[in-house]
Amino acid sequence: MASFLKDKRVRDTGFQVAFVSSIIALAVAFVVVGKTNLDAQGMTSGFGFLERTTGWRISFSLIEYSTSSPYWKAILVGILNSLFLGALALPIATVIGIAVGVMRTSGNGMAELVGTCFVEVFRNVPLILQLLFWYTVLLGLPAPRDVEPLLGVFAFTGRGIYLPGLNVTGGSVVLAFCALAAAFGAALWLRNGRWSQATVAQARKERLVLWGLAGLAAVLCMWLGRIPDTPLVNIPEQRGLNYKEGIRVSPELMACVTAIAIYGAAYIAEIVRAGFNAVPRGQTEAGHALGLTSWQIFSRIRMPLALRIVMPTLINQYVWLFKATTIGIAISFTDFFMVISTAINQSGQTLELIAILMGGFLTINYTISFVLNRVNDAIKLKGTQLRI
Missing domain, CATH: 1.10.3720.10 (MetI-like)
Structure with a gap:
């Protein structure tokens, strides 16, 4: 046993295990003490509250939200x-x-x-x-x-x-960004392959064609995703004491x-x-x-x-x-x-x-x-x- 403990690798491993074990024991102690204190004060723990209704408003939101939301x-x-x-x-x-x-x-x-x-x-x-x-x-x-x-x-x-806005659905915006992202990825791929071997004029012409097709695809996605019975571009208009329409x-x-x-x-x-x-x-x-x-x-x-x-x-x-x-x-x-x-x-x-x-x-x-x-x-x- 004494010769076993003289091995430096064994001692180092033992010290590391002891250190990690003490940290885990300390974390467990904190959790137990915290739970005991919460129970003593009648406070419930856990994440079940995430399903409860908030009851308060949020002034700016990118998705639909109301006071009845969880x-x-x-x-x-x-x-x-x-x-x-x-x-x-x-x-x-x-x-x-x-x-x-x-x-x-x-x-x-x-x-x-x-x-x-x-x-x-x-x-x-x-x-x-x-x-x-x-x-x-x-x-x-x-x-x-x-x-x-x-x-x-x-x-x-x-x-x-x-600012002016677009009367389009969220899905069409995502598709338009995907088209532009695909064009960007294709440009990087061609830069290391076809364009590196082509002349400057040929590479420039192919780039223009690629980005033109990507832009056309993005515009087409926007047009197909247009909200029915509305203009594609939503221009802010002054009505009464404030501006309506558009993006604020x-x-x-x-x-x-x-x-x-x-x-x-x-x-x-x-x-x-x-x-x-x-x-x-x-x-x-x-x-x-x-x-x-x-x-x-x-x-x-x-x-x-x-x-x-x-x-x-x-x-x-x-x-x-x-x-x-x-x-x-x-x-x-x-x-x-x-x-x-x-x-x-x-x-x-x-x-x-x-x-x-x-x-x-x-x-x-x-x-x-x-x-x-x-x-x-x-x-x-x-x-x-x-x-x-």
């Missing part, structure tokens, strides 16, 4: 709202951040000054203050009755921004998108700037030696190499920005966090709802990082190809 549907509304907010804010932040990052590395003095001012101002002001600022600005817009539509179709009012973007949603997009863009701009500066100068000099134009050097050399360099850091930034969507509770935007907070106050099922909140964000953020990490693995340069 808790699980309210939670689903909150998750979809957070995903919708992230799907709007993150791409906008990326576009603005790349633009500002390019400005800061352009070599143009005025562009670099504007880019630096943007980063220093929006990066150093707390996100919650920026949210309250943009929300106040949006609420300060004129009343609907005092606003004339811009170009006859857009209206910027204190009650929201009114609430001030809460617009403020959240604006604040997160601009705040995130300031950080993404710095990440992009670091990526451009990390591209070896010899790569761009080789492009000049080959007679490439400035745009060709940027789009085919600097940008692809910088993207490969900054992708891991961008993944962390995207995960952080999605977690920042919880600031919507400050202006009563019904995101995932606010729905869970309201449900806790209404139902008293604190532990269960916090577990749902943690599990939801863990799943969403892990999915974002998993997908983007796969993209990073696909585009990263292997070995030491960046060395000069």
Whole structure:
């Protein structure tokens, strides 16, 4: 027995088993004590409350919801709202951040000054203050009755921004997106096969045909999915003291998108700037030696190499920005966090709802990082190809 315990592998395994067992025992003790306390206070545990009626309203919802809907549907509304907010804010932040990052590395003095001012101002002001600022600005817009539509179709009012909409079913929208996604996938596949062997003119012509067919398929899906006896395009119209028809973007949603997009863009701009500066100068000099134009050097050399360099850091930034969507509770935007907070106050099922909140964000953020990490693995340069 003594010789058996002298084996280092046996001792290490024993210590690990003891450590894991103590953690499991501690978790079990917490559960038992918590259940005992809940029973003593007459509080029921479990997830049966999810089938109960909420009895409260939600101001913004992407799916049908009413006060008679159950808790699980309210939670689903909150998750979809957070995903919708992230799907709007993150791409906008990326576009603005790349633009500002390019400005800061352009070599143009005025562009670099504007880019630096943007980063220093929006990066150093707390996100919650920026949210309250943009929300106040949006609420300060004129009343609907005092606003004339811009170009006859857009209206910027204190009650929201009114945009043209489509009178189509949700299924047709999904099919249209599937058609565009299929065209994008086909373009990537052909880029590595047929187009890599074709001439520039042939590849450009085939791309135009592919995207033209995809656009035609998307328009056809929309037309076939049109709601009967309604026009395809729904234009906002001023009626009385407010605007009717069209799509209304609430001030809460617009403020959240604006604040997160601009705040995130300031950080993404710095990440992009670091990526451009990390591209070896010899790569761009080789492009000049080959007679490439400035745009060709940027789009085919600097940008692809910088993207490969900054992708891991961008993944962390995207995960952080999605977690920042919880600031919507400050202006009563019904995101995932606010729905869970309201449900806790209404139902008293604190532990269960916090577990749902943690599990939801863990799943969403892990999915974002998993997908983007796969993209990073696909585009990263292997070995030491960046060395000069």
